[in-house]
Amino acid sequence: MTNIPAIIARMSIACIGAKDSMELISTSLKIMRKNDHFHNPSIHPDSSPRRAFLRSGVLIGTFTGLAGLSLAAGCNEETGEEITPVEDLMREHGVLQRILLIYDWCQLKLVSGEQFPPDTLIKSAQMIRSFVEDYHEMLEEKLLFPRLINANKLVDLVQLIYIQHHAGRVLTDQILQMGNADMQKNTENAQKLAELLSVFTRMYRTHAAREDTVLFPALRKIVSRHEYYAMGEDFEKKEHESFGADGFEKVVEQVADIEKQLGIYDMSAITPAV
Numbered sequence: 001m002t003n004i005p006a007i008i009a010r011m012s013i014a015c016i017g018a019k020d021s022m023e024l025i026s027t028s029l030k031i032m033r034k035n036d037h038f039h040n041p042s043i044h045p046d047s048s049p050r051r052a053f054l055r056s057g058v059l060i061g062t063f064t065g066l067a068g069l070s071l072a073a074g075c076n077e078e079t080g081e082e083i084t085p086v087e088d089l090m091r092e093h094g095v096l097q098r099i100l101l102i103y104d105w106c107q108l109k110l111v112s113g114e115q116f117p118p119d120t121l122i123k124s125a126q127m128i129r130s131f132v133e134d135y136h137e138m139l140e141e142k143l144l145f146p147r148l149i150n151a152n153k154l155v156d157l158v159q160l161i162y163i164q165h166h167a168g169r170v171l172t173d174q175i176l177q178m179g180n181a182d183m184q185k186n187t188e189n190a191q192k193l194a195e196l197l198s199v200f201t202r203m204y205r206t207h208a209a210r211e212d213t214v215l216f217p218a219l220r221k222i223v224s225r226h227e228y229y230a231m232g233e234d235f236e237k238k239e240h241e242s243f244g245a246d247g248f249e250k251v252v253e254q255v256a257d258i259e260k261q262l263g264i265y266d267m268s269a270i271t272p273a274v
C-alpha cells in the first residue's frame with residue numbers, strides 16, 4: 001500500500017530549502033493524483049490511499065475526537081457565555097496572522113541586510129510551533145477533520161490541508177534551525193531564511209483564509225447545535241489545559257510584545273490620513 005505520510009516524511013528528511021519545501025507539497029499531491037489506486041479505488045478497494053485516509057479519519061474521530069467531546073451543553077462555566085469552536089479557531093488564526101506580519105517584517109530586514117533583534121524571529125517561530133502547530137492544528141486534526149471526513153464533506157481539501165500542516169512543520173523546523181544570533185552575518189543564509197519565511201507566509205495566508213471561508217462554515221452544517229456548542233466547550237477546556245485559564249490572552253500579549261520590540265504594534269502608524 002502506498003503510504004503517503006511515509007513518502008512525505010522521507011521527502012522531508014531530504015528537504016533543506018524553501019524551494020524544496022514547495023516541491024514537497026506539489027510532489028506529494030502529484031503522487032496522490034497519479035496513484036492508480038487513488039483515482040480508481042475499485043482496482044484495490046481496501047488499499048487505496050484515499051480509503052486509508054478515510055479509514056484513519058474514522059478511527060481518529062472515534063478514538064480521539066468523539067471521546068474527548070464534552071456531553072455538557074456548550075456554555076462556559078466561568079462566564080456563562082456560549083463559545084463556538086469556529087470562534088475559537090478563528091481567533092487563533094488572528095494570532096497566526098499577526099505572527100505572519102512579524103515574519104513579513106523580518107523577511108524584509110533579512111533581504112535588505114538591516115539588523116533586527118534575532119530573538120523576535122526565534123520567539124515567533126517558537127510560538128508558531130507551540131500555539132499554531134502543536135495546539136491549533138492538533139485541534140483541527142483531531143476534532144474537526146475527522147467529522148468532515150466521516151460526513152464525506154470537502155475530503156480533497158482536508159487532505160491538502162493535512163499535507164500543508166506537515167509542510168508547515170517542516171518549514172518551522174528549518175526556520176528554528178536557521179534562526180539564531182548569527183543569522184544575519186552570512187548573506188547567503190539570510191537570503192535562504194528570507195525565502196523560507198516567504199514560502200511559509202504565502203502558504204499559511206491561503207491556508208487560514210480557506211479554512212475560515214470554506215472548512216469552518218462546513219462544520220456548522222454537519223453537526224447538531226448541541227454538538228457544535230459542546231465542541232466549543234471542549235476546545236476551551238483543551239486551551240486551558242495547554243496554556244492556562246487566560247492562556248489565549250497571554251499568547252496575544254507575547255505577540256504584542258514582539259510587535260512593540262519591532263516597532264510595528266502601533267496601528268495608527270499605518271492608518272492613512274484621508
Ligand SMILES: [Fe+2]
Nearest residue numbers: 137140161211
Ligand atoms: Fe489548518
Ligand SMILES: [Fe+2]
Nearest residue numbers: 136140208211
Ligand atoms: Fe487553522
